[in-house]
Amino acid sequence: MIKITNIKQSYLQGKSVVKxxxxxxxxxxxxxxxxxxxxxxxxxxxxLNILGLxxxxxxxxxxxxxxxxxxxxxxxxxMFRRQYIGYIxxxxxxxxxxxxxxxxxxxxxxxxxxxxxxxxKAKEILKTLGLIDKVNFKPGTLSGGEQQRVAIARAVIKKPxxxxxxxxxxxxxxxxxxxxxxxxxxxxxxxGTALVLATHNLDLIKKFDxxxxxxxxxxxxxxx
Ligand SMILES: Nc1ncnc2c1ncn2[C@@H]1O[C@H](COP(=O)(O)OP(=O)(O)O)[C@@H](O)[C@H]1O
Ligand SMILES: [Mg+2]
Numbered sequence: 367m368i369k370i371t372n373i374k375q376s377y378l379q380g381k382s383v384v385k386x387x388x389x390x391x392x393x394x395x396x397x398x399x400x401x402x403x404x405x406x407x408x409x410x411x412x413x414l415n416i417l418g419l420x421x422x423x424x425x426x427x428x429x430x431x432x433x434x435x436x437x438x439x440x441x442x443x444x445m446f447r448r449q450y451i452g453y454i455x456x457x458x459x460x461x462x463x464x465x466x467x468x469x470x471x472x473x474x475x476x477x478x479x480x481x482x483x484x485x486x487k488a489k490e491i492l493k494t495l496g497l498i499d500k501v502n503f504k505p506g507t508l509s510g511g512e513q514q515r516v517a518i519a520r521a522v523i524k525k526p527x528x529x530x531x532x533x534x535x536x537x538x539x540x541x542x543x544x545x546x547x548x549x550x551x552x553x554x555x556x557x558g559t560a561l562v563l564a565t566h567n568l569d570l571i572k573k574f575d576x577x578x579x580x581x582x583x584x585x586x587x588x589x590x
Contacts, residue, residue: 368394368417368528368560373426374583375412386412387423388583394528399554399561401571403588404580410564411456413580414530417562418453419443431527448476452526452559454534454550458517460505467492467501470519477524491519495549511542515549522553529554531563535570547573 375387386409394400402410415421416428419435428435430450438446447453452473460469467488474484492501495515505513514534521529531550535543547570554561563574571577571588578585 367396367429367431368392369427369429370417371427371429373413373416373423373428375409375416375421375423385583387416390426390583390585392578392585394560394562396527397554397558397560398576399551399574400563401574401577402562402564402580402585403566403568403571403577404564405566408580409583410580411532413585414453414532414562414564417528418451418530419447420453448473449524450527452521452524452529454514454517454521454529454531456532456536458505458513460513460516460520462504462506464504465502466497466505466508466516469505469516470523473520473524487523488519491523492516495519510537511539511545514538514542514546518546518549518553522557522559525557526559528560528562531561533564533566535565535567543567543570 370390370392373387373390376383376385390413402413404410412421416423435443435446467485470488470492471484474487475481489501492498497512497515500508500512505516508516534550535546538546550561551573577588579588
C-alpha cells in the first residue's frame, strides 16, 4: 500500500519559484492500476519521481508499505528502490554501452544476484516479450516498440511492488501502443504489481481502476 499525503513541489526557475504540485493526496492499494493524465508541464513526471523516491518533495509524506520514505537516507532510498520499485522512464533510458540482455539483467545484478542467474532470467523474460533474437544487440539498433519492450523487461525483472511508467507509449504508433500496453498489463496482473502510469493518450484510460487529471498542481478524479 502506498500513501502520499499533502505533497508539494516547487522549483526555482531563474529568480522565480514555480509551484508544480500543490498538495497531492493519494492512496494506492496492492495491484491497483492508476493513471495520470495531463498536458505537458502539468507535473506528471514530478509526481512519478516523488513516488519513485528519485526526488524529494518540499513538503508532504510518502509511505510505502507503512515505511515513511521521507525519513530514509539516500542510500536507504536507493536500496528500497532497487527492491520494490520498477520505473519505465520517458524515452526509456536504456544504456547504449550494454547489450539488450545486459540492460535487462542489471537490476538483478544490482540486487546481488549472481551474474549468470541474472542473465538467464533476463533471457527468459526477453523471450516471452518476443525479443529472443535481439538479446545481443545494442538497444539503439532496435525499433521504438522493441526498445520499449526492453525497458518494460528491465523494469519488471525484479518483480517490483510498484511499477511507475512515464508516458511509456509516447513515441509509439497505435499498433505498438496496444502491444506495449497489453504486455504491461499482463505482467503486472500476474505479479500483483501496482501500476502508476502517466500519459496524455485518452484512449488508454479505460483499462485503469482510477484516472486522475493533473492540473494546477492538484489531481482530480477523471470521469469520461
Ligand atoms: N528540476 C527541475 N527544475 C526546474 N523546473 C522543473 C524541474 N523539473 C520539472 N520542472 C518544471 O516543472 C513543471 C512540471 O514538469 P513535469 O513534471 O516534467 O511535467 P510533465 O511530466 O507533466 O510534462 C514544468 O514547468 C517543468 O519545467
Ligand atoms: Mg513528463
